[in-house]
Amino acid sequence: MTDTDPEALADRVRSGDLRLHELEAHADHDTAATARRLLLKDETDADLETVGAYAFDAEAADSAIENMIGAAQIPMGVVGPVSIDGGAAEGAYHLPLATTEGALLASVNRGLSVIESAGGAAARVTKTGMTRAPVFRVDGVVEAAETVEWVGKNLETLREAAESTTSHGELLDVEPYVVGDSVFLRFAYDTKDAMGMNMATIATGEACNVVEAETPASLVALSGNLCSDKKPAAINAVEGRGRSVTADVVIPGEIVEERLHTTADAIAEANTRKNLIGSAKAGSLGFNAHAANVVGAAFLATGQDEAQVVEGANTITTMDARPNEEGSSDLYASVSLASLEVGTVGGGTKLPTQSEALDVLGLRGGGDPAGSNADALAEVIAVGALAGELSLLAALASRHLASAHEDLGR
Structure with a gap:
């Protein structure tokens, strides 16, 4: 059932019946955003009239943001x-x-x-080449070398696994780096017209399953900061x-x-x-x-x-x-x-x-x-x-x- 009254929706949040991130499940996206602005106005005395004067259907932003209240308008x-x-x-x-x-x-x-x-x-x-570099744990440098050797000989196997998750992305290369008992694998992809970070992450996750199954390495983190994203x-x-x-x-x-x-x-x-x-x-x-x-x-x-x-x-x-x-x-x-x-x-x-x-x-x-x-x-x-x-x-x-x-x- 969809609630069309933003004040009633805000009341449900105030009473604890709903949480802030659940509003879109009970109302359209614009009504949910309005309800959040009402809540914020009550709690902070902020006038959010301009924030709420956006020119697009809030549903269009659903994949871009959570807990939407409006838009920041930049000249x-x-x-x-x-x-x-x-x-x-x-x-x-x-x-x-x-x-x-x-x-x-x-x-x-x-x-x-x-x-x-x-x-x-x-x-x-x-x-x-959009990159994602997971980090694996090994017992020591002997297992690290074994893992690197396997990766070097099985690029096609990793490519098949990675590309099974996408209809557009192509795995270009996997570059290994060893630091003691840590092995980093820097995967690089041609993501075509997409920026491709999500594509690279999902594809690399599938390839990591193969690495874990075929080598002594155990995945610690899908991003090991050797990618290196946003730093x-x-x-x-x-x-x-x-x-x-x-x-x-x-x-x-x-x-x-x-x-x-x-x-x-x-x-x-x-x-x-x-x-x-x-x-x-x-x-x-x-x-x-x-x-x-x-x-x-x-x-x-x-x-x-x-x-x-x-x-x-x-x-x-x-x-x-x-x-x-x-x-x-x-x-x-x-x-x-x-x-x-x-x-x-x-x-x-x-x-x-x-x-x-x-x-x-x-x-x-x-x-x-x-x-x-x-x-x-x-x-x-x-x-x-x-x-x-x-x-x-x-x-x-x-x-x-x-x-x-x-x-x-x-």
């Missing part, structure tokens, strides 16, 4: 268009970005405009995770001077001293100015897992002054994002607002061939990050950063 803007010569992204793209940081989109848009004036950027996904990790910087993607552009020296009010040499020096030397001294895993800004804003706009911005920020920015025939220098600029985890199907991409943002990119849903839409999204985000790096470094090199924020009232 969304757009930058571009910019021309991209990509392995999957080809043509002119607008990039939707959702953020609360004033001046960010203005800065990225300036960078994209300069890139467009230079003829556009190139971008390529250089490696693909800063050198292994992701070196081996990659999700998609490794690079974007670059050569900007003629006259455009650098006219549009960015500085020189290629000044930008290259700022990048070396700030992004490379400064980051090294800080012990940073990312050697960039603010790649996380664009990655995070793009993730929120297009329905990616926002916690994986920590891996997306694992970016190296390079800037190089290249002598030209006019006696000055052109600017070569690149960003390399080692572990950008994105998808165009599943998860938050199904939410209405995020689906519309993917429509702006022309990348909603599965691509043809499979995986091409997610590749293209990674390449567009990389070009956006490149524009952000270019604009910020130019502002620093020309000493215009503070005045730009002042002019925009931020």
Whole structure:
């Protein structure tokens, strides 16, 4: 029986007849969310009118959140268009970005405009592989070696087990790591157009059953943190995770001077001293100015897992002054994002607002061939990050950063 009165539903929670997470079993999703807002208003005096003014059916968010009360509305803007010569992204793209940081989109848009004036950027996904790394217990190094040897000889057996759980994912490789009586197996998957974390987890669980049955190893945890998901990790910087993607552009020296009010040499020096030397001294895993800004804003706009911005920020920015025939220098600029985890199907991409943002990119849903839409999204985000790096470094090199924020009232 469905209750259509949110106040009556709230009363049942107050009396202990229902628990907060059980409301959707007794009412439609919107009524359940309204009942929770009533309860919170009574207990906290918070006015949740704006939180409750969302524009989609709450049932659409059922797979994305529990105990829903409404929606957090973040301003969304757009930058571009910019021309991209990509392995999957080809043509002119607008990039939707959702953020609360004033001046960010203005800065990225300036960078994209300069890139467009230079003829556009190139971008390529250089490696693909969503990872999950379970940890097993063994008696000692002898059993560890036995387990590693078996895994090396039976990759096809593990592939068959893992791929039996998915119609799309493909097991690419299993890399073993031994630490005393712990054995880690880092499974890597091609998850096509899905970001694929859930797919990789389920598939790896099935493969672990085979490892336990055929070796001395006993599974301790399906994730042993060598994956490494949602944490800063050198292994992701070196081996990659999700998609490794690079974007670059050569900007003629006259455009650098006219549009960015500085020189290629000044930008290259700022990048070396700030992004490379400064980051090294800080012990940073990312050697960039603010790649996380664009990655995070793009993730929120297009329905990616926002916690994986920590891996997306694992970016190296390079800037190089290249002598030209006019006696000055052109600017070569690149960003390399080692572990950008994105998808165009599943998860938050199904939410209405995020689906519309993917429509702006022309990348909603599965691509043809499979995986091409997610590749293209990674390449567009990389070009956006490149524009952000270019604009910020130019502002620093020309000493215009503070005045730009002042002019925009931020």
